[in-house]
Amino acid sequence: MTVLVLTSEQDVTADMVVAQLHELGVPLVRFDPGDLPGDVALSAEYVRGEFRGYLSTGGRVASVEAMRSVWIRRPGEAAAHAPEPSAWLTDESGHALYGMLDSTAARWMNHPSAAARARRKPWQMRLAHRSGFPVPATLVTTYPAMARKFAEQYRHVVVKSVSGKSPGDPPMALPTTLVPPDADFSGVAAAPTLLQRYIAKSADIRLTSVGCTHLAARKTAEAGQVDGRFGETGHTWEPVDVPAPVARAVERYKKEAELAYGAFDFAEDADGTWWFLECNQGGQFGFVELETGQPIARTVAEWLAAEPTA
Known part of the structure; x- marks a missing residue:
């Protein structure tokens, strides 16, 4: 069975996982939905209750019914690279592709409908409260x-x-x-x-949750630091244990959000409390893996490689 990876051609994070899938010997097909139609072609047939679907790119053909998982990383908008792109062509191509994939029993990381809702910060704040996180x-x-x-x-x-x-x-x-x-x-x-x-933080925390596995890293913050994404602090990311209450809250959050993957950002205060800031359903993890050695790409690959349960 095949793993389908939908992302842009320049996605280095996806490259890391694809390399791990190759090591595991798992067949995969990778393409950007922006190349449909064109470099990517599809066909779906519904006859007498039977469904047959195929995707092809780069000379490779994959059966949609034989998909074990679909990884939505950072896909382009459908038909974005068409010779004559239009809103109509994007809508037609997106409905065809994702509607066809919804006809399978494949596992999603993450399903487009769940991912769209999970990106909305006001909804995140409410769900984080219900899940048991401390939220500013x-x-x-x-x-x-x-x-x-x-x-x-x-x-x-x-x-x-x-x-x-x-x-x-x-x-x-x-x-x-x-x-x-x-x-x-x-x-x-x-x-x-x-x-x-504002949370006066002693450190930034990035918790990458893949299925039931939670890998957290900590980066010491400078006094008065507001946004850890900008400026050098002289500190690096280091692995850190996940407190049991945080792990339980992550699991509750992901279950209600219907997410298989989430990159959670926290601000750790002087008392050691992890304050929820956001959950990026498609967040990068390469920079954390490179500094900590945590096997995030391998964990993602193993989740994608698992057989569908239904």
């Missing part, structure tokens, strides 16, 4: 008065992007920024704004 007080608003009141109440707050994306091509990561309580919040009316109580 958070406000998403277009009311300047509400933003001002929130900042006055918590004094030290940060502003974040709600979607995690920014305008531009390619999009740039928007840093988390500390704002003073007397800031001018009138601009909040122009777009939904996410404000969150």
Whole structure:
């Protein structure tokens, strides 16, 4: 049975897992949905209750019924690379591809519908509370008065992007920024704004959860550090044990979110509490594996290689 990997051609993280799948001797097909139609072709037949489907790319043909798993990494938009791309062609191609794949018993990491919901930060905050994580007080608003009141109440707050994306091509990561309580919040009316109580952290924690396996790493933070993604601290990622309450909360979160994979980010405070910041359903892990030696790529490959249970 075949593993299907849907991602861009330049995805180095996917390269790491593909190498592990080759070591395991697992057949796989990899392509970017942006190449459908064109370098990627498909065919699905539904006759007298029978279903037969095929995907082909680079001279290789794979039976859809024989898919053991589908890994959605960072796929392009369907038909993005077509000679004459259009919204209509993207819609037609996406419905054909994912509708055909939904007809299989393959396991997903992660299913597109679950992944789309899991990317929404307001939904993440609510689910994190229900799952048992400590979560900083958070406000998403277009009311300047509400933003001002929130900042006055918590004094030290940060502003974040709600979607995690920014305008531009390619999009740039928007840093988390500390704002003073007397800031001018009138601009909040122009777009939904996410404000969150600032956690004075001693370290950043990245927990990569693959199936039932949780691999966590810790990176010491500098005093007053706000966003660990930007700037050098002189510290590296080191493996760290996952506290049992955190592991239970991760499992509850993933079960309700219907995720097989999640990259959880936490801020560890001076008391050792791990504060939930976000869960990236398609988060990178290569940088953690390279610094810690944790076998994340191998763990992902083994999950993808397992036989479907139904």
